[in-house]
Amino acid sequence: MGAFPEGKKIPVDVLINMLVEIRDLEDATAFDVLVNFANGNLFTLVKDPTFIAMHTSYYDIFVTQHDVLRDVALHLSNRGKVSRRERLK
Numbered sequence: 001m002g003a004f005p006e007g008k009k010i011p012v013d014v015l016i017n018m019l020v021e022i023r024d025l026e027d028a029t030a031f032d033v034l035v036n037f038a039n040g041n042l043f044t045l046v047k048d049p050t051f052i053a054m055h056t057s058y059y060d061i062f063v064t065q066h067d068v069l070r071d072v073a074l075h076l077s078n079r080g081k082v083s084r085r086e087r088l089k
Contacts, residue, residue, distance in 0.1 A: 001043075001065050002073035009046065009062035034063070042069050 004010050012034060019030035038045045043065040 002070055002077050004065065004070070006067065006070055007064075009064055012045070012061040012063055015063060038063075042066060 012031070015034055016027055016030040019025050019033060020027060023030070023033075025033070034045070037043055043063045046062050046064060047060055
């Protein structure tokens, strides 16, 4: 989450694609993970009000992350020597 700009909306479909690739999850399971994070107040799911549709898709939903979550992600990613850093799981 530290790779995303502070204060910007992050498209949910981007995060779902990342979870599918990194965690080998199905789309629906990845979306459930994001909903659980939102329920834990780690970030907020928001629907784009400029897009009006009968059915909501992943493309209509964005995430705004809490500043503390981004700070923690940046702190954890900067631990240790650059050549020995591992992806956070």
